[in-house]
Structures are given as structure tokens and as C-alpha cells.
Amino acid sequence: MSATLERPSPTLAGPRTVAPGKDSRRLIRSQLRAGWVLIAPALLHSGIFIVIPVVFAIALSFTDYSFGDSWAWVGFQNYSDLFNDADFRAALWNTILYAVVVIPISMAISLFIALGLNQKIRGLAFFRTAFYIPTVTATVAVATIWLWIYNPGSGLANGFLSLFGFAPNSWLSDPGTALPSLMVVGIWQGLGTKIIIYLAALQGVSRDLLESASLDGAGRWQKFANVTWPALGPVQFFVLITSIVGTFQVFDLVYVMTKGGPGTETTVLVLDIYQNAFQALRLGYASAETVIMMILIAVFIGLGRLLQRADVND
Amino acid sequence: MRRSAGLAVLVAAVGLVASACGNGVIDKSTDGVPPAEATGTLRVLLPSFPASNDGRKEFAKVVADFSKKYPKMKVEPDFATYNNLNEKISTSIAAGIPYDVMVTGVGWVQPFAAKRIFADLGDFGVTPDVIKSKSVGALIPAVSYQDRIYAYPLLADARAVALRISAFKEAGLDPNDPPTSLAEIKVAAEKLTKRDKDGNITRSGFDLAGATSFRQPFVTFLASTGTPLYINQEPNFNNEKGLETLNWIKSMINNVQKYGQQNAAQQPLVYSGEAAMGIVGGAIDCSEKGLGQATCDDLKFFRFNSGKEIEYVGGDLASIGSRSRHKEAGFAFIESLTQPATLDAMAKLNKKLPAYKDAANSPQAKSNPLSKFVAEGLPFAVNENSPPSNWLEMRFNFDSQLTQAVLGQKDPAKVLANLAGQSR
Numbered sequence: 001m002s003a004t005l006e007r008p009s010p011t012l013a014g015p016r017t018v019a020p021g022k023d024s025r026r027l028i029r030s031q032l033r034a035g036w037v038l039i040a041p042a043l044l045h046s047g048i049f050i051v052i053p054v055v056f057a058i059a060l061s062f063t064d065y066s067f068g069d070s071w072a073w074v075g076f077q078n079y080s081d082l083f084n085d086a087d088f089r090a091a092l093w094n095t096i097l098y099a100v101v102v103i104p105i106s107m108a109i110s111l112f113i114a115l116g117l118n119q120k121i122r123g124l125a126f127f128r129t130a131f132y133i134p135t136v137t138a139t140v141a142v143a144t145i146w147l148w149i150y151n152p153g154s155g156l157a158n159g160f161l162s163l164f165g166f167a168p169n170s171w172l173s174d175p176g177t178a179l180p181s182l183m184v185v186g187i188w189q190g191l192g193t194k195i196i197i198y199l200a201a202l203q204g205v206s207r208d209l210l211e212s213a214s215l216d217g218a219g220r221w222q223k224f225a226n227v228t229w230p231a232l233g234p235v236q237f238f239v240l241i242t243s244i245v246g247t248f249q250v251f252d253l254v255y256v257m258t259k260g261g262p263g264t265e266t267t268v269l270v271l272d273i274y275q276n277a278f279q280a281l282r283l284g285y286a287s288a289e290t291v292i293m294m295i296l297i298a299v300f301i302g303l304g305r306l307l308q309r310a311d312v313n314d
Numbered sequence: 315m316r317r318s319a320g321l322a323v324l325v326a327a328v329g330l331v332a333s334a335c336g337n338g339v340i341d342k343s344t345d346g347v348p349p350a351e352a353t354g355t356l357r358v359l360l361p362s363f364p365a366s367n368d369g370r371k372e373f374a375k376v377v378a379d380f381s382k383k384y385p386k387m388k389v390e391p392d393f394a395t396y397n398n399l400n401e402k403i404s405t406s407i408a409a410g411i412p413y414d415v416m417v418t419g420v421g422w423v424q425p426f427a428a429k430r431i432f433a434d435l436g437d438f439g440v441t442p443d444v445i446k447s448k449s450v451g452a453l454i455p456a457v458s459y460q461d462r463i464y465a466y467p468l469l470a471d472a473r474a475v476a477l478r479i480s481a482f483k484e485a486g487l488d489p490n491d492p493p494t495s496l497a498e499i500k501v502a503a504e505k506l507t508k509r510d511k512d513g514n515i516t517r518s519g520f521d522l523a524g525a526t527s528f529r530q531p532f533v534t535f536l537a538s539t540g541t542p543l544y545i546n547q548e549p550n551f552n553n554e555k556g557l558e559t560l561n562w563i564k565s566m567i568n569n570v571q572k573y574g575q576q577n578a579a580q581q582p583l584v585y586s587g588e589a590a591m592g593i594v595g596g597a598i599d600c601s602e603k604g605l606g607q608a609t610c611d612d613l614k615f616f617r618f619n620s621g622k623e624i625e626y627v628g629g630d631l632a633s634i635g636s637r638s639r640h641k642e643a644g645f646a647f648i649e650s651l652t653q654p655a656t657l658d659a660m661a662k663l664n665k666k667l668p669a670y671k672d673a674a675n676s677p678q679a680k681s682n683p684l685s686k687f688v689a690e691g692l693p694f695a696v697n698e699n700s701p702p703s704n705w706l707e708m709r710f711n712f713d714s715q716l717t718q719a720v721l722g723q724k725d726p727a728k729v730l731a732n733l734a735g736q737s738r
Contacts, residue, residue: 066429067403067404067407067408067429067431068428068430068431069429069430069636070430086732087710087711087714152574167512167514168514170572170573170574172574173526173573173574175721175723259526261526261527261713261714261717262526262574262721263714263715263717263718263721263723264714264718267714275710276707277404278401278405279400279706279709279710280400280704280706280707280710281400281404281425281706281707282707283404283408
């Protein structure tokens, strides 16, 4: 039998043992101190920039604060108003729709491209760079380019489709195509990061297992389904979580391209929060919206975890 | 011992950072201090000086005039735009460093006065009578809240309607007898609209100048029926006239103008010939660098009249921050802004009219035919009139809900009822 299947001896691989007594307690204390010192900057940063703002946002969500001189506690009024607010409902629906469409499609396309880039093909470095460029380009610049692509008069999209006899379309001002048009940009822009992560994970898939599967007569699909896919599990989860957070926080793309229009067809949660807070000056109301968005992201991440567990159990 | 020493170092570090962040931001109050001895920084927020060399040069003249009275005070300008004005104001308040002087537009005064962000200019002797005698009386409702004045008009942003004479003649219409009522405009616009063989609009019959927002066009068209949007902050649009107006806009979009149509320069489409008739701004450049004399000669201006002759007039309105520690200096700065020569320069830079009493005889009004026309039309001025204190919120509601009604996604009557219910 192979030696790798044998449980390693605890005396060889286990933690260093120290005889109980004063020295060991001092060592543990010193390790604890070192641990606290090392995480102190991160804790301080999280405390100031995450915990305090979150606590403030939650507190503000129960007030009618609007940058004026006076404010009052309003209990759950903002929350009940939100669910009667058609703009908020539209923003909520659009955000969920955007996430539900963009996340799986972008993950699938990214994985597909990463599988291609994991082969020994010519111009690999060029393709890897090309796919990553949208990620490192400022969203405002990306959005401006896509505004031109979607321009109803002189845009590339209509120009290309006209070759096949399609009539020109007002992509961003037509209620039926505005949100899907933004989804296309969102999918395209998010590919780079996902591809890089998948590529790194693919390169970590055990060659031995792949070779063993080949020797056992497995085809490409069987190798992918039984070796590669299970090995990508933790990475899939990471990509899913970051994608959920990213898509729920989409703002700059929408702000530059449509400002939420036509009507509320492309209004998303962060845009609505921004408009309520800084343009309509309803900070308490916008804070309630923020809290709901946080809960929603948590729910989606929870669902992602459940899916992940189900996948592992399968 | 070590633990407490570490804690002390941490507290000291946090204190140092906190004090560094806050150090030097808050000035001592200069109110009551003789102007020659007052020191500090006057923070001014202005969308009235464009980010050009000419804009900066004119602003420097204002500062020079102000410095004659307040020689030791520094002026810190923030040249905002109307698109980011609220963000600038709200973040300055949140940061605890509100502006001393803020220039805003029609619709801003009531919400900010209600939130006590703007100071009552009555303390500086500004009354409706003062504005009536020195400025544009039609802007009094726009600068008033609960019978007090919270802003002083600097510029009047007037809009007219223009037609292309050649297009009218081509369509068999008389350019000397322009359509002025909503019904007449629709009939003429349909005749003036050009389409390709597939039925796509190639030249709009009427440019509503709304592109994707119908708020200001709605206010304008509604006012032309003799119906102001708000009266004493109460909604006045959830009625037969309001519904007729909204249905009229709905009947125009994708009939005489495609929804969302605007050109790259975001200029009125009638100037470029992309529309035969439409709403235009308050000034036109007939030089060869601008539209050219031939285009200017082909334009004729008129006003809406569906029962009441009107001209939409917005404006640049100067206010003092209620939390300012330099209110007197702020008012002195507004006085510098309102020097006739300064207003003339600002009007030219912004293609608007100076908001002084005799604007019809201003250099701007004499410089081009459109400014002359809108200056003569100031007695017909209308705007949102006296919007409610939640107008900043209502602007968005109007933008999105009117669009939904125009695009057929919501019932116009329900939209108007909803908007009236949301106004408070």
C-alpha cells in the first residue's frame, strides 16, 4: 500500500509540545499578545470603517434625519414606508433580477473561458490580459464606451445588427431592453476577475487524479464532472459570494448609463439609496433601505452556502 | 502595567488622529466683527461660474470686490453643477462644514428653508418689495417660504419656443402665425414630423426638450393652461387640466418625437434641424462660431398660450447657510455677486438673463434675438411656483412617474393622484 494513506505520526507532524508549567503559560500569553497586536490594525480599521458606520446606519434607519436641524425617532415608519414605495419595490426587483441573471451567466462564461485559457494554446498571455482589461478599467470609462455602443443613431450594436436586417433599437431608453442591456455590460465587466480566480483554481486541480481518470478511460466530460468540478467547489463558493456582493452593489454603471431610467426600469438598490440620501436628502429613509440591502445580501449568501453544501453532499 | 501603557498609547494615537482630522476647519464667528477686522474662510457653493478660464476670471472679480470690504477674509469657492448640488450640500452638512453661501435653483429654496439649512434674508433687509423693486418679481415665490425670503435672484433662466421658418413653409404652415396652444402645436407638429419608409421619425415635429424627464415640460405645458403646479405648496395638478396635459405629452412621444431623443451636444434639436419646432433656452449665438446667421434667420420665437401666455423661468438664487459663522460676510458676498456688471458677465457665461429689474435692456438681452425675446417675456414668467418642502424628493417622483405614464406603463390619472398624495 502507498505510504500516503497511512495516518502520519502525531509526534512528527503535530504541534510542538511544551512541558506544562510557567514557561508554557508565558509562551501562550506571548503568542496571544502577538496575535492581538497583529490583528489590531485590521480590528481598528473594521471598527472605524465597518462596525461604527453599520451601527450608525441601523440607528439612523429608525429616525427621520434629513440633514436639517431637527430629527425624531420614528420607529419602524421608514421600513413600512419603504414597502409602500413603488420606486423601492422596483429597485429591489431590478437588483434581484440583475443578480439572478448576471451571476450564473458570468460564472458559467468565466469558467468556460478559464477552461480554454488553461490549455496550451497560442497567444495565451494576450488572451489572459485581454479578458482582464475590463476589470481594471474604470467603470465610468467602460460605461461611456458602452453608451456609444448602445447609441441608437451611430452605435456599434445597431450598426452590427443592421447587417442582418434588424431595425435600430433604442437600447437604453426602451423599457424592454434597458435592464438587459445593462446586464450584458455587467456580465462582460465581471468576467476578468472570475476568469483569473478560476484559472488559478484549475491549475491546482490534481494532475494525478486527472491522469488516473484518463487511465480509467474517463472522457473529457467525465473528467470535468468527476474531477475538475468537485475540485473547484471552494472557489465556486468564493466567486459566488463576491459576485453576490458585487451585483447587489452595482451603482456606477447604472448611474452613468441610465440614471435608473426609463422611469424606474433600471433603478437598482444602491442608486435608490444614493438618490434618497444625497439628492432627496432623506438619510433616515435611505439608511432603512441600506439595512434591508444588508439583510438581503446576507440571505443570498446564506442561500449560496446551502447550495454549496448540497453540492458537496451530492 | 504594560497593558495600561499600551492602552494609553492607543488612546493617544486615536486622539491625535481625531484632533488632526478636526483641526482648523471651524472658523470663529465674524458676525458682529467690523468687516475690516474679520478673518476666516468664506465657503461658497456656486453653479453659476462655468469651469472655463472666463468663468474663473469673472469669479476673481467678485472676490476682488468682496475683499474691498472684507480684506482679511479668504473665499473658498466650490464650482458645482446643478447635477451635484444636493450631494455637495448634504455632504458638507454631514461633515460639519456647511457652506456659507449657496447658489441653488427654483425648487431648492423651500426644502432647504424648511430644514433650516438656509437663513432668513429678512435679517438683512431683503423683503418681497426689495426683490420686486430691484430684481425679477416673478421669482418671488421661488425664493419664499412661509412668507419669508430665503434667497436672492442672480440670474433668470428663461425658456421660449422656437420654430424653423423653412420647415413651416415646406409643410404649408404660416411661420408668422405660430401654433401656441397645446392642441394647435400637436396638429402642426404632426404635419412637420418627417419619417423614413419604415415609419421611423427622421425629423421631430416638436422637441419637448425633456429627453427622458418630463417634469419641466409638464410644469410649462400645465402653466400654459393657467394652472400652476403648486399653489401655496399645495398640489394643483391632480385635476382635469393636469390630466389633459399629461395625456397630451403622452400623445406626442413616439408620435412627433421619439422617446429619449437628444443630440450629443445636448442642445435644442431645433437649432440643428433635428426638430422643426421645440423648446429652447435663453440665449443663442448667431456668430459663425455658434449657429451662424443663416440658422438664426431661420428661427422664430414664440410663447406657449393654452389660455395663458407663459414663459418658463428658472433661476440662480443665492442663499446664506443658517449654520454659517460668517452670515454678514456671506451677505456682503451676495452683494458683490449682484453688482450689475457681475450679473451681466454671469448671464453671458451661462446663457441666461441677469435677474435685475431692467433685464430687457441688459447687454445680454441686446446681444442676441433669443435673449431679447425671453427678456421681454419675463412678465409672463412661470415655474413650479411654490413647491412643497419635500420637493427634492418630488423631483425624482415626477421624473420617474411621469415617464411611466408617458410610456404607457402606468395610468396617467393614477400617477397624478399618486404624485399629489406624495407632495407634503
